[in-house]
Amino acid sequence: MPFMSPLSLVAPEGALLSGEEIRSVLSKSIGATLRGRRVLVLIPDHTRSLPLPMLFRQLVEVVAFDGGAAKLDFMVALGTHPPLDEPSLLRLVGIDAGERFGIFREIGLLNHAWDDPECLATLGELGPERIRELAGSSWHSSLPERVEVKVNRAVFDYDHLIVLGPTFPHEVVGFSGGAKYFFPGISGPEMINATHWLGALAGVTGTIGIKDTPVRAMIHAAAEFLPRPVTLFALVVEKGELGGLFAGGLVEAWSAAADLSSLRHIRWCDHPYQRVLSCAPPMYDELWTAAKAMYKLEPVVATGGELVIFAPHLRDVSVVHDRHIRAVGYHILPYFLQDWDRFRDVPLSILAHSTHVRGSGVVENGVERPNVRVTLASRIPRNVCEELNLGYLDPDSVRLEEWMDREAEGILYVPKAGETLYRLKP
Numbered sequence: 001m002p003f004m005s006p007l008s009l010v011a012p013e014g015a016l017l018s019g020e021e022i023r024s025v026l027s028k029s030i031g032a033t034l035r036g037r038r039v040l041v042l043i044p045d046h047t048r049s050l051p052l053p054m055l056f057r058q059l060v061e062v063v064a065f066d067g068g069a070a071k072l073d074f075m076v077a078l079g080t081h082p083p084l085d086e087p088s089l090l091r092l093v094g095i096d097a098g099e100r101f102g103i104f105r106e107i108g109l110l111n112h113a114w115d116d117p118e119c120l121a122t123l124g125e126l127g128p129e130r131i132r133e134l135a136g137s138s139w140h141s142s143l144p145e146r147v148e149v150k151v152n153r154a155v156f157d158y159d160h161l162i163v164l165g166p167t168f169p170h171e172v173v174g175f176s177g178g179a180k181y182f183f184p185g186i187s188g189p190e191m192i193n194a195t196h197w198l199g200a201l202a203g204v205t206g207t208i209g210i211k212d213t214p215v216r217a218m219i220h221a222a223a224e225f226l227p228r229p230v231t232l233f234a235l236v237v238e239k240g241e242l243g244g245l246f247a248g249g250l251v252e253a254w255s256a257a258a259d260l261s262s263l264r265h266i267r268w269c270d271h272p273y274q275r276v277l278s279c280a281p282p283m284y285d286e287l288w289t290a291a292k293a294m295y296k297l298e299p300v301v302a303t304g305g306e307l308v309i310f311a312p313h314l315r316d317v318s319v320v321h322d323r324h325i326r327a328v329g330y331h332i333l334p335y336f337l338q339d340w341d342r343f344r345d346v347p348l349s350i351l352a353h354s355t356h357v358r359g360s361g362v363v364e365n366g367v368e369r370p371n372v373r374v375t376l377a378s379r380i381p382r383n384v385c386e387e388l389n390l391g392y393l394d395p396d397s398v399r400l401e402e403w404m405d406r407e408a409e410g411i412l413y414v415p416k417a418g419e420t421l422y423r424l425k426p
Contacts, residue, residue, distance in 0.1 A: 007247040008256060013264070016241040019054060026062045029247035030162075030231060035068035037159040042077045042181040045084060046092055047289045049419060050166045050237050053094020059164065060107060073108030075154065077165070077185025080192060080349065081289075082319045083111040112152050112186045120188045121153035123225035126218070131194075134217045138202040142340055143194065144348075149222045150188035161228050163250070166235040167257040169265055169421035171295035171356050172199035174213035177234050178254025179223040189347070191222060197348035200333055200355045205299055209266055209421045211258050223250055236260045237419075266421045272302035274410040277403040278417040280311040287311075287380070288318040291357045292418035298359050298372060300412070300422040306373040312395035314378035317388070324350040329389040332361035335368045358389070 007029050011017050041059060043052060064072040074093065076084060084092060089109040090100055113119040126147045132139050155161060167177035172195060184192040199207055199215045207213050234257035236244035244260045246253040278297045284290035293309045301307050317325050328346055333355045336343045343351060361370035375391030377398055385392035403413035
């Protein structure tokens, strides 16, 4: 299989890269160039699909064992996701306790802590003019006037930074991956709030699956403050394995991965659907992440139609943000903007999540009119769903066979939602 360039490799559609091919890209791109250096690798948590155990072992071999790095640690770029305990960290990278204290004893496994000021360092600031420029037509007075650019101060303990993560269509930034592993991956609440709210102002349907977005511009601007050199391994994941691997700079490698993702991760539909059963896989263990089952499907739901998030394993709205979400519920963007003084003190990332889940719509004569009815079929009880402004469906009443093979009738069944974007053909 030929290299597209010295630092990238793409499998033909329907095929996957082998372990030897992947190792070749890793070795060619960094090899012994990190000898004697201290290296930090940023990785995703369990809510992203990728063959991380294999990649973890290969990076350790290439960078530490063969490459001679003085130090190699891995940090989970959690954003505001809950931290992982030691057993969860081991499962994430695919090693057991014996290996942890054996061949991998010198390899650090770290969590990011977005809400601990002691863990954060300020790199710079995006001022009013810069924010207006980056936001473009999506700028609104509800955006922060200034945004401090902070990251986990641990980056100063290393000589070189590596980002290892997949690229998928994404509701906030357009396509995930790349500099997103810094902002919001290991950033502070200021960037987390600003980027998510800017994404909400742009709207999911005007953002997801689009390469150049205001939020992507903002995180690339913030990345200019990074104090250490960065190598990106941008992954395009198919069926849990790699269909593409791009190595290089934060912008260039991500851009190439986003181009491939747009070909591999978007399904084009001939017509909208009146009802959609969108099945959230178990890796989404709270509504905060399982809501991807809404984001990726909203573009193909007919106005007035219903989308059911089917997640019978789900019991939590959000481990970290539950209190705030319950206080405001789920609403469309105009609902908040028409009464901004009431909501201005709510964290912007909470309001953004709310609008993303509820989708597009309008407020007419003071009445909220979402385009899509969003129903939750999970272990979150009916009364909580109603308080949150979501519909409720008993998950035990769902018969999957009643949803299957009915696309011609305007009914769509999606067995694993969250990473493939559904769009209507032009």
